Amino acid sequence: MAAGVATWLPFARAAAVGWLPLAQQPLPPAPGVKASRGDEVLVVNVSGRRFETWKNTLDRYPDTLLGSSEKEFFYDADSGEYFFDRDPDMFRHVLNFYRTGRLHCPRQECIQAFDEELAFYGLVPELVGDCCLEEYRDRKKENAERLAEDEEAEQAGDGPALPAGSSLRQRLWRAFENPHTSTAALVFYYVTGFFIAVSVIANVVETIPCRGPARRPPREQPCGDRFPLAFFCMDTACVLIFTGEYLLRLFAAPSRCRFLRSVMSLIDVVAILPYYIGLFVPKNEDVSGAFVTLRVFRVFRIFKFSRHSQGLRILGYTLKSCASELGFLLFSLTMAIIIFATVMFYAEKGTNKTNFTSIPAAFWYTIVTMTTLGYGDMVPSTIAGKIFGSICSLSGVLVIALPVPVIVSNFSRIYHQNQRADKRRAQQKVRLARIRLAKSGTTNAFLQYKQNGGLEDSSSVDEQALCIRNRSAFEQQHHHLLHCLEKTTCHEFTDELTFSEAVGADSLGGRTSRSTSVSSQPAGPGSLLSSCCPRRAKRRAIRLANSTASVSRGSMQELDTLAGLRRSPAPQSRSSLNAKPHDCLDLNCDSRDFVAAIISIPTPPANTPDESQPSSPGDGGGASSTLRNSSLGTPCLLPETVKISSL
Amino acid sequence: MGAVMGTFSSLQTKQRRPSKDKIEDELEMTMVCHRPEGLEQLEAQTNFTKRELQVLYRGFKNECPSGVVNEETFKQIYAQFFPHGDASMYAHYLFHAFDTTQTGSVKFEDFVTALSILLRGTVHEKLRWTFNLYDINKDGYINKEEMMDIVKAIYDMMGKYTYPVLREDTPRQHVDVFFQKMDKNKDGIVTLDEFLESCQEDDNIMRSLQLFQNVM
Numbered sequence: 004m005a006a007g008v009a010t011w012l013p014f015a016r017a018a019a020v021g022w023l024p025l026a027q028q029p030l031p032p033a034p035g036v037k038a039s040r041g042d043e044v045l046v047v048n049v050s051g052r053r054f055e056t057w058k059n060t061l062d063r064y065p066d067t068l069l070g071s072s073e074k075e076f077f078y079d080a081d082s083g084e085y086f087f088d089r090d091p092d093m094f095r096h097v098l099n100f101y102r103t104g105r106l107h108c109p110r111q112e113c114i115q116a117f118d119e120e121l122a123f124y125g126l127v128p129e130l131v132g133d134c135c136l137e138e139y140r141d142r143k144k145e146n147a148e149r150l151a152e153d154e155e156a157e158q159a160g161d162g163p164a165l166p167a168g169s170s171l172r173q174r175l176w177r178a179f180e181n182p183h184t185s186t187a188a189l190v191f192y193y194v195t196g197f198f199i200a201v202s203v204i205a206n207v208v209e210t211i212p213c214r215g216p217a218r219r220p221p222r223e224q225p226c227g228d229r230f231p232l233a234f235f236c237m238d239t240a241c242v243l244i245f246t247g248e249y250l251l252r253l254f255a256a257p258s259r260c261r262f263l264r265s266v267m268s269l270i271d272v273v274a275i276l277p278y279y280i281g282l283f284v285p286k287n288e289d290v291s292g293a294f295v296t297l298r299v300f301r302v303f304r305i306f307k308f309s310r311h312s313q314g315l316r317i318l319g320y321t322l323k324s325c326a327s328e329l330g331f332l333l334f335s336l337t338m339a340i341i342i343f344a345t346v347m348f349y350a351e352k353g354t355n356k357t358n359f360t361s362i363p364a365a366f367w368y369t370i371v372t373m374t375t376l377g378y379g380d381m382v383p384s385t386i387a388g389k390i391f392g393s394i395c396s397l398s399g400v401l402v403i404a405l406p407v408p409v410i411v412s413n414f415s416r417i418y419h420q421n422q423r424a425d426k427r428r429a430q431q432k433v434r435l436a437r438i439r440l441a442k443s444g445t446t447n448a449f450l451q452y453k454q455n456g457g458l459e460d461s462s463s464v465d466e467q468a469l470c471i472r473n474r475s476a477f478e479q480q481h482h483h484l485l486h487c488l489e490k491t492t493c494h495e496f497t498d499e500l501t502f503s504e505a506v507g508a509d510s511l512g513g514r515t516s517r518s519t520s521v522s523s524q525p526a527g528p529g530s531l532l533s534s535c536c537p538r539r540a541k542r543r544a545i546r547l548a549n550s551t552a553s554v555s556r557g558s559m560q561e562l563d564t565l566a567g568l569r570r571s572p573a574p575q576s577r578s579s580l581n582a583k584p585h586d587c588l589d590l591n592c593d594s595r596d597f598v599a600a601i602i603s604i605p606t607p608p609a610n611t612p613d614e615s616q617p618s619s620p621g622d623g624g625g626a627s628s629t630l631r632n633s634s635l636g637t638p639c640l641l642p643e644t645v646k647i648s649s650l
Numbered sequence: 651m652g653a654v655m656g657t658f659s660s661l662q663t664k665q666r667r668p669s670k671d672k673i674e675d676e677l678e679m680t681m682v683c684h685r686p687e688g689l690e691q692l693e694a695q696t697n698f699t700k701r702e703l704q705v706l707y708r709g710f711k712n713e714c715p716s717g718v719v720n721e722e723t724f725k726q727i728y729a730q731f732f733p734h735g736d737a738s739m740y741a742h743y744l745f746h747a748f749d750t751t752q753t754g755s756v757k758f759e760d761f762v763t764a765l766s767i768l769l770r771g772t773v774h775e776k777l778r779w780t781f782n783l784y785d786i787n788k789d790g791y792i793n794k795e796e797m798m799d800i801v802k803a804i805y806d807m808m809g810k811y812t813y814p815v816l817r818e819d820t821p822r823q824h825v826d827v828f829f830q831k832m833d834k835n836k837d838g839i840v841t842l843d844e845f846l847e848s849c850q851e852d853d854n855i856m857r858s859l860q861l862f863q864n865v866m
């Protein structure tokens with residue numbers, strides 16, 4: 004339960020007094036509270052540092068180490084204190100959680116160590132307070148990523164062993180993706196890298212003018228034209244290598260379609276295609292222009308380096324993710340350019356011999372001016388033109404300088420925000436689920452407790468199942484309260500499943516009414532009660548049969564089942580621990596037709612005045628022991644207190 | 651570039667300022683602190699021992715450092731005890747029963763006085779207190795509408811998943827049964843005397859009143 008709710012228990016119990024006059028059934032007695040020794044101070048010794056606190060403080064969270072009986076394992080009888088051999092600095096935070104209800108995350112400690120302490124003391128990390136939660140999660144994520152990276156690096160270094168029967172294809176693919184796995188792959192990797200570099204350099208050098216040695220008018224010619232054969236051979240060699248590499252990759256790829264669509268393969272294709280197109284294009288002047296254009300694409304070979312360089316890949320990804328901001332920058336620039344180009348054009352229109360021949364021509368001026376380049380090839384001559392030109396250059400500074408830091412900060416903010424938003428969305432679901440779980444945990448605790456036949460006589464402590472005895476005092480009181488509420492309203496808490504079953508039952512046309520009529524013999528005073536009980540009997544029948552009883556079962560059948568089970572030694576759904584006491588009870592107390600009492604409310608035997616005692620919710624077999632409920636110690640005596648008062 | 655960053659930061663601070671004012675306002679409200687009277691006085695006024703009062707106050711002070719409980723907190727506490735259904739209406743009526751001076755907040759003295767009556771008081775006192783709880787408008791009489799509200803609030807606490815399934819008229823039936831029993835002269839309202847008389851006739855209720863004797 005949440006912080007400090009245990010403190011309000013007396014209030015909740017007192018407020019239950021308000022239900023009393025309304026209760027139609029007698030309320031169950033309170034659980035026997037062993038004489039509380041009042042509040043005492045506990046000493047917790049953590050590695051020599053003594054912490055003292057009230058016992059109540061620790062009892063606030065019964066599902067943690069310090070709040071439950073688990074701390075008894077650490078109790079040192081000689082010194083009368085609880086000794087933990089853990090970090091005292093961390094313990095301070097843990098103890099403060101008990102005191103204030105908020106778990107804070109220490110900023111100077113390693114998050115892993117903090118986590119371990121939390122795990123030791125039984126605190127879930129979800130309890131970290133809102134003030135520290137964000138930081139806690141970030142640090143934890145960071146840590147986890149770092150550890151994962153280390154692991155990956157280790158793994159990559161070793162190289163996961165391929166299954167023995169891997170095909171050539173798989174091995175080839177692995178060699179291509181992780182060049183470090185084998186020597187041959189490494190060699191191949193470096194060879195291709197070398198040839199990419201050679202190809203790019205050749206493209207560049209091709210265009211340098213080399214002075215021809217002995218030419219009458221010393222003509223400057225690009226080297227490519229001087230040594231066409233050499234360059235052609237080099238180009239051919241490179242393209243052959245690239246083609247071979249591409250085909251090999253295509254062969255080795257596990258999913259060829261996906262490989263064909265991937266960016267790297269497209270780059271490869273663009274790199275080698277011009278050569279082949281050039282081979283098949285006839286060498287006439289008309290087409291050579293186009294051919295020349297194709298040669299431009301050879302420069303894309305440089306992008307093949309991105310397989311070799313991580314940095315390039317990261318840059319590409321960054322640009323891709325920042326695309327919208329860049330787009331906006333471009334758009335705003337375009338707007339400004341168009342505006343100013345138009346203005347400049349009309350301002351300079353009158354002048355003769357002006358460079359501003361058209362608006363698109365003025366674009367060049369605008370761009371050069373706005374980016375503060377100022378080549379000076381186009382200058383305005385009119386005064387108006389000069390004025391607008393200066394405005395253009397000033398605004399250029401603003402237009403360019405403003406979005407850039409916004410983009411930069413936007414980029415980093417959006418990037419982190421997205422990451423955090425995704426994280427938070429995922430965590431929110433988990434958090435809500437956990438909160439719901441905890442909430443249903445309390446709900447279910449009571450239902451579970453009832454199922455375990457927990458509402459027994461507290462005096463027979465020995466015979467109670469351990470699971471029931473181990474509830475904390477607070478839980479006992481809380482369950483008692485819930486039980487009182489059930490009695491007041493004459494309805495029981497159930498879970499969704501049983502509820503939907505019951506709803507289905509009602510919709511099937513009230514078969515239960517038949518059971519009502521059958522069972523309520525001395526109907527008069529206990530009429531209200533009898534309407535409750537048979538339904539409960541029906542439910543118990545469902546449970547006893549230990550099957551998802553189809554609700555369509557006739558009421559007569561249910562009665563038979565129950566009657567048949569009357570003498571059965573142990574109901575299936577009770578734990579074996581409980582079966583024994585029930586057993587001997589059944590043998591000892593004769594004709595205790597308690598189970599029968601559920602079904603029919605017959606004239607009771609002489610010493611069972613509680614003919615219409617509604618057995619508390621629990622399994623049918625537990626009826627006898629639950630009837631012992633209010634009896635103070637003597638199992639076979641039934642209390643006189645349990646009498647239905649006809650309201 | 652510097653100018654850019656400057657404008658940026660000033661924009662941010664402008665946004666933050668209004669929220670800070672709100673926080674200060676809230677702080678002011680919660681600063682209202684209340685300290686209870688002395689321990690001896692309380693011990694004399696209530697049926698608790700000093701130790702019990704100490705334990706109660708420590709818990710109370712921990713949960714409500716300002717020394718007073720408001721209705722919202724009541725509702726939250728009750729919601730935690732009864733997570734199945736909606737405990738807010740019953741908590742509302744309870745709060746008004748605790749808040750004898752109708753100030754909207756319950757001080758520790760009121761809290762402890764009510765607890766003393768409910769847990770350690772005589773039967774007469776308890777029944778009186780319960781009557782006061784049922785009498786929502788505090789006019790000295792319980793009529794059917796008030797009872798209906800209370801019973802409905804109690805049934806709300808059960809939540810949706812009950813067995814047997816809650817019907818629309820279950821609360822009404824319950825109220826009718828109650829009035830049949832309590833309203834001696836059948837005039838449609840229950841006075842304090844009728845209430846006390848009827849309850850004292852009912853052994854069940856008498857016995858149940860002893861249930862909550864042990865505290866904490």
